[in-house]
Amino acid sequence: xxxxxxxxxxxxxxxxxxxxxxxxxxxxxxxxxxxxxxxxxxxxxxxxxxxxxxxxxxxxxxxxxxxxxxxxxxxxxxxxxxxxxxxxxxxxxxxxxxxxxxxxxxxxxxxxxxxxxxxxxxxxxxxxxxxxxxxxxxxxxxxxxxxxxxxxxxxxxxxxxxxxxxxxxxxxxxxxxxxxxxxxxxxxxxxxxxxxxxxxxxxxxxxxxxxxxxxxxxxxxxxxxxxxxxxxxxxxxxxxxxxxxxxxxxxxxxxxxxxxxxxxxxxxxxxxxxxxxxxxxxxxxxxxxxxxxxxxxxxxxxxxxxxxxxxxxxxxxxxxxxxxxxxxxxxxxxxxxxxxxxxxxxxxxxxxxxxxxxxxxxxxxxxxxxxxxxxxxxxxxxxxxxxxxxxxxxxxxxxxxxxxxxxxxxxxxxxxxxxxxxxxxxxxxxxxxxxxxxxxxxxxxxxxxxxxxxxxxxxxxxxxxxxxxxxxxxxxxxxxxxxxxxxxxxxxxxxxxxxxxxxxxxxxxxxxxxxxxxxxxxxxxxxxxxxxxxxxxxxxxxxxxxxxxxxxxxxxxxxxxxxxxxxxxxxxxxxxxxxxxxxxxxxxxxxxxxxxxxxxxxxxxxxxxxxxxxxxxxxxxxxxxxxxxxxxxxxxxxxxxxxxxxxxxxxxxxxxxxxxxxxxxxxxxxxxxxxxxxxxxxxxxxxxxxxxxxxxxxxxxxxxxxxxxxxxxxxxxxxxxxxxxxxxxxxxxxxxxxxxxxxxxxxxxxxxxxxxxxxxxxxxxxxxxxxxxxxxxxxxxxxxxxxxxxxxxxxxxxxxxxxxxxxxxxxxxxxxxxxxxxxxxxxxxxxxxxxxxxxxxxxxxxxxxxxxxxxxxxxxxxxxxxxxxxxxx
RNA sequence: GCCGGGAUGGCGGAAUCGGUAGACGCAGCGGAUUCAAAAUCCGCCGCCGCAAGGUGUGGGGGUUCGAGUCCCCCUCCCGGCACCA
Numbered sequence: 011x012x013x014x015x016x017x018x019x020x021x022x023x024x025x026x027x028x029x030x031x032x033x034x035x036x037x038x039x040x041x042x043x044x045x046x047x048x049x050x051x052x053x054x055x056x057x058x059x060x061x062x063x064x065x066x067x068x069x070x071x072x073x074x075x076x077x078x079x080x081x082x083x084x085x086x087x088x089x090x091x092x093x094x095x096x097x098x099x100x101x102x103x104x105x106x107x108x109x110x111x112x113x114x115x116x117x118x119x120x121x122x123x124x125x126x127x128x129x130x131x132x133x134x135x136x137x138x139x140x141x142x143x144x145x146x147x148x149x150x151x152x153x154x155x156x157x158x159x160x161x162x163x164x165x166x167x168x169x170x171x172x173x174x175x176x177x178x179x180x181x182x183x184x185x186x187x188x189x190x191x192x193x194x195x196x197x198x199x200x201x202x203x204x205x206x207x208x209x210x211x212x213x214x215x216x217x218x219x220x221x222x223x224x225x226x227x228x229x230x231x232x233x234x235x236x237x238x239x240x241x242x243x244x245x246x247x248x249x250x251x252x253x254x255x256x257x258x259x260x261x262x263x264x265x266x267x268x269x270x271x272x273x274x275x276x277x278x279x280x281x282x283x284x285x286x287x288x289x290x291x292x293x294x295x296x297x298x299x300x301x302x303x304x305x306x307x308x309x310x311x312x313x314x315x316x317x318x319x320x321x322x323x324x325x326x327x328x329x330x331x332x333x334x335x336x337x338x339x340x341x342x343x344x345x346x347x348x349x350x351x352x353x354x355x356x357x358x359x360x361x362x363x364x365x366x367x368x369x370x371x372x373x374x375x376x377x378x379x380x381x382x383x384x385x386x387x388x389x390x391x392x393x394x395x396x397x398x399x400x401x402x403x404x405x406x407x408x409x410x411x412x413x414x415x416x417x418x419x420x421x422x423x424x425x426x427x428x429x430x431x432x433x434x435x436x437x438x439x440x441x442x443x444x445x446x447x448x449x450x451x452x453x454x455x456x457x458x459x460x461x462x463x464x465x466x467x468x469x470x471x472x473x474x475x476x477x478x479x480x481x482x483x484x485x486x487x488x489x490x491x492x493x494x495x496x497x498x499x500x501x502x503x504x505x506x507x508x509x510x511x512x513x514x515x516x517x518x519x520x521x522x523x524x525x526x527x528x529x530x531x532x533x534x535x536x537x538x539x540x541x542x543x544x545x546x547x548x549x550x551x552x553x554x555x556x557x558x559x560x561x562x563x564x565x566x567x568x569x570x571x572x573x574x575x576x577x578x579x580x581x582x583x584x585x586x587x588x589x590x591x592x593x594x595x596x597x598x599x600x601x602x603x604x605x606x607x608x609x610x611x612x613x614x615x616x617x618x619x620x621x622x623x624x625x626x627x628x629x630x631x632x633x634x635x636x637x638x639x640x641x642x643x644x645x646x647x648x649x650x651x652x653x654x655x656x657x658x659x660x661x662x663x664x665x666x667x668x669x670x671x672x673x674x675x676x677x678x679x680x681x682x683x684x685x686x687x688x689x690x691x692x693x694x695x696x697x698x699x700x701x702x703x704x705x706x707x708x709x710x711x712x713x714x715x716x717x718x719x720x721x722x723x724x725x726x727x728x729x730x731x732x733x734x735x736x737x738x739x740x741x742x743x744x745x746x747x748x749x750x751x752x753x754x755x756x757x758x759x760x761x762x763x764x765x766x767x768x769x770x771x772x773x774x775x776x777x778x779x780x781x782x783x784x785x786x787x788x789x790x791x792x793x794x795x796x797x798x799x800x801x802x803x804x805x806x807x808x809x810x811x812x813x814x815x816x817x818x819x820x821x822x823x824x825x826x827x828x829x830x831x832x833x834x835x836x837x838x839x840x841x842x843x844x845x846x847x848x849x850x851x852x853x854x855x856x857x858x859x860x861x862x863x864x865x866x867x868x869x870x871x872x873x874x875x876x877x878x879x880x881x882x883x
Numbered sequence: 884g885c886c887g888g889g890a891u892g893g894c895g896g897a898a899u900c901g902g903u904a905g906a907c908g909c910a911g912c913g914g915a916u917u918c919a920a921a922a923u924c925c926g927c928c929g930c931c932g933c934a935a936g937g938u939g940u941g942g943g944g945g946u947u948c949g950a951g952u953c954c955c956c957c958u959c960c961c962g963g964c965a966c967c968a
Binding site: 050052055093094095166175178180225226228235304305310358434435437438441442443510515548549550551553554585586588667670675676680681682684685687688735738739747753754757826827828829831832834870872874880881882 | 884885886887888889894895896897899902903906907908909910947948949961962963964965966967968
C-alpha cells in the first residue's frame with residue numbers, strides 16, 4: 011500500500027476493478043427492491059461543466075447509497091444530442107453537426123468515466139441516432155392518428171435578413187443576434203401536441219406527487235393555470251363593422267362586466283385586419299405590433315400601446331356601444347385574441363385607459379380604499395373582490411353571486427356561459443431547423459398530410475449538409491424532401507421541419523430500460539424499471555421538461571405503451587452552479603465576457619472585493635454579478651483541471667460539501683484544497699490503522715460487552731451520534747452535512763485516547779468501518795482502496811449501510827442550557843432521566859440562576875426536555 | 884410584468900417540531916516542527932468592550948417565556964416565462 015495518497019493511482023485501480031467485475035451492470039432482479047436512479051442527461055456541448063459534475067455526483071451518491079441499502083440499482087447515462095449548438099458550431103467552425111456531436115460525446119464520456127460514476131454504460135443512448143429517434147417518429151405517427159397531434163398556425167420570430175426563424179434566445183433587444191435585423195412576428199403552420207387534453211389530469215395528479223418539492227408542484231400548477239370564468243360574447247355593431255358576428259372574450263372577473271368601457275383585440279384579430287384595410291394609420295400600427303419577438307417576458311414588459319379601430323361592439327347586458335381598440339399586449343395565440351377592459355378594476359386596463367383617456371367606471375366597492383370619483387393613482391385594492399355598485403340589477407351582490415347572476419343572464423340571452431380555461435397552451439413542436447428529429451409526415455396535393463408508414467421509418471436525417479444559418483437546410487435538399495405519397499403514390503413533398511428537442515427528452519427514461527430493442531419502442535423491461543424512483547436535475551427544468559415528460563407518460567399509456575402515468579416518483583431539483591461574471595464593454599452595446607480564471611480580484615483588508623483586473627494586461631474589468639455558469643457569459647469553471655490536479659474524489663467531495671443539493675452552489679476555488687486535505691488525512695489514518703493499529707486488536711472483541719474506558723466510550727458515542735445525524739441527513743438528501751459528518755468522525759477518531767491500545771484499536775476499527783462506508787458514496791475510490799487495506803470483507807460498494815448502536819449512544823448525565831428571561835446564562839448537568847421538577851429545582855439552585863434572578867421570584871419555569879430550562883422572573 | 888425561490892461571520896455553509904446562532908470547512912492570525920521552505924500538528928477567530936456584559940441571522944413591524952425558524956410589509960439577488968438545454 012502506498013504511504014502517500016496518490017489519487018490518480020487509487021482511482022484508476024478502483025475503476026479498473028469495477029470494470030473488470032462489471033459492478034454496475036444490472037438486469038431485472040425479482041429478489042431485490044429496484045431503484046431506478048436517473049440524472050438528467052447532458053447536451054453534448056463539448057465538455058462537462060460544473061453543473062453536470064454536480065448533477066451526476068448527487069445522483070451517484072444516491073445510487074451508491076441505495077445499493078449499500080440492498081437495492082437493485084439502475085443508473086444509466088445518455089446524450090440529449092439534438093439541438094441548436096451543433097448548428098451554431100457548424101456555422102462557426104465549418105464542421106458537420108453529426109461529427110461535432112459524436113466527437114463531443116466521446117470526449118464527455120471519458121470525462122464521466124474518469125469521475126467514477128456507478129453507471130451501467132451498456133444502456134447508453136444518443137437521441138441523434140436513428141435507432142433512438144425512429145421510435146420517436148413511430149410514436150409521432152400514432153399520436154397523429156389518435157388526434158393528439160394536429161396542425162395550426164403558430165407565431166415565430168422571423169429574421170428578414172437571414173430569412174430564417176430564430177429562437178427566443180437569438181433575439182436580443184428585438185434584433186437578430188447574427189444579422190442585427192429587426193425581428194418580425196410571422197405566422198407559419200406547425201404541428202402541435204395536444205397537451206391541453208391532459209390539463210386537468212396533469213393538474214390533479216400533482217397532489218399525489220409526494221416525492222416532489224412543493225415549489226415545483228406549485229410552479230406547474232400555476233403554469234397549467236386552471237381558471238373558472240365566463241366566456242362573454244359582444245355582438246358586432248352592424249353600423250361600424252358592416253357584418254354580424256360576435257367578439258368572444260374570457261374573463262375571471264365577470265362581476266365587473268358592467269364596468270367594461272372598451273374591448274381590446276390583437277393585431278392579428280379579424281376585426282383589426284378589417285379596420286386596418288380602410289385605415290392606413292391603423293394599418294401602420296398593426297404593422298408596428300408585428301415587430302419584435304414573441305417571448306412573453308418581452309411582451310409583458312414593453313410599453314402598452316393601442317389604437318382605436320373606429321369599430322364598435324355591443325355590451326351584452328346594457329346594450330351600450332363599446333369601442334374596439336387594437337392593443338399590442340393582446341396576443342392572438344392566447345385565448346380568443348381579445349379582452350374586455352374594465353379600467354376601474356384591472357391595473358393594466360387602468361393604465362391603458364388613463365393613457366388614451368377612455369372612461370373609467372367603478373362597479374365594485376372594495377373592502378379598503380373605496381373610491382367614488384377620483385381614481386388615480388391606481389391602488390391594488392381596486393382589484394379586490396367586493397360588492398357591486400353602479401351595476402343596475404346586480405348592485406349589492408358579492409363576487410361569486412354577481413358572477414353567477416351575470417353568467418346566468420348571459421346564458422339566457424345566448425351571449426355567453428361559464429367555462430374553464432387553462433393558461434397552458436398546446437405544445438408547438440415544429441422547428442425550422444436541421445439538427446433535430448425529422449417529423450415523419452408527407453404532404454400530398456390529393457391526400458393531404460399523410461404519416462410515414464412504419465415500414466419506411468426511420469426518416470433518416472441526412473448527415474452531409476451545408477449549414478449557413480440562412481433558411482432551413484432540409485427545405486433546400488430535394489433529395490430529402492422529394493418523395494411519393496404513401497397512399498396514392500403521386501409525387502409528394504416530405505415535411506422538412508424537425509421536432510423540438512424537448513420531445514426526445516420526454517421519453518428517454520423509458521428507453522434506457524430497453525435500449526437494445528430494435529423491434530419495439532418499449533418492452534416488458536420498462537414495466538420492471540419504470541417509473542424512475544429518483545430523478546435529479548436542474549431547477550431550471552421545473553416546468554417545461556418535467557411537464558412534457560408527465561404528458562408523454564400519459565400519452566404513451568393511452569397508446570398502450572406504458573403502464574405508468576407519472577414518470578418520476580421522487581424529484582430532486584439541484585440548485586444551479588453559479589459563478590461571478592466579468593466583462594468589458596465593446597462597441598454597439600456588446601460585451602466581451604471574460605472567464606473568472608483569467609481575472610484577478612482585489613480585496614480590502616476585510617476580504618471584500620473592491621475591483622477586478624484581467625490578469626494578462628492588468629487593466630480593470632467590470633464585475634457583472636453572479637450568474638448561472640454558461641457559455642454565453644463565459645463564467646464556466648472547467649471541472650477537468652480540478653480532476654487532473656486533485657482527482658475525482660476531491661472534486662466530488664468538494665461539490666457535495668460546498669452546498670446542499672437543492673441550493674445554489676457558488677463556485678470558489680478555495681475550499682477544494684480543504685477537501686483534498688481531508689481525503690489525505692483519511693488516507694493517512696486508514697493507512698496507519700492497516701499498518702500499525704490493527705496489530706493491537708484483541709482476539710476477543712470487547713465492544714459488545716460495553717466495557718470501554720469512559721474516554722473511549724465518549725469517543726465512540728460521538729462517532730455514533732455523527733452516524734445517526736448522517737443517516738437522518740441522507741433521508742433529507744442533505745448531503746453537505748453528511749460530508750461534514752465524515753469529517754467530524756475523522757476528527758473524533760484522531761482524538762480518541764490511545765492509552766488502552768487494544769480498546770483503542772477496536773474503537774478505531776469500528777469507527778473506520780463507519781467512516782469508510784458513509785464516505786463511500788461521495789468518494790468511492792479512496793474508500794474502495796482503504797476498505798480492502800483495512801481488512802474489511804468484500805467491496806465497500808456492496809457493504810451493508812451502518813446503523814448507530816444503541817449501546818454506544820447511551821448517556822447517564824446530560825447538560826442543559828440555562829436561560830433567565832430567555833437569555834443564555836449558563837449550563838446545568840442533570841441525570842439523563844431526571845424529572846421536570848428535579849430539573850427545575852437544580853436550575854433554580856444553580857449559581858448562574860441565583861446571580862441573574864437578582865433576588866426576584868420566578869414567575870414561570872419552562873423546561874424543554876433534553877435541551878434547556880428558561881426561568882422567567 | 885407574471886410565477887417560483889433565496890438573503891446567516893472576511894467566505895462556503897450548519898442549526899431536525901419555535902429552544903445554546905455560527906457545527907464542519909475555507910481564509911486569516913499566533914505558536915510548534917524545519918538550516919529554510921512546503922507539508923504537518925496545536926491554539927485563536929461574529930461585532931462592540933480591558934472586563935463584566937451588551938449586541939447580532941437583508942430592512943421595518945408583530946406573535947411568544949423564547950424567533951434564523953411563524954405572521955404582515957419592504958429591499959435586493961437568482962431561476963422560469965412556452966424556439967437555450
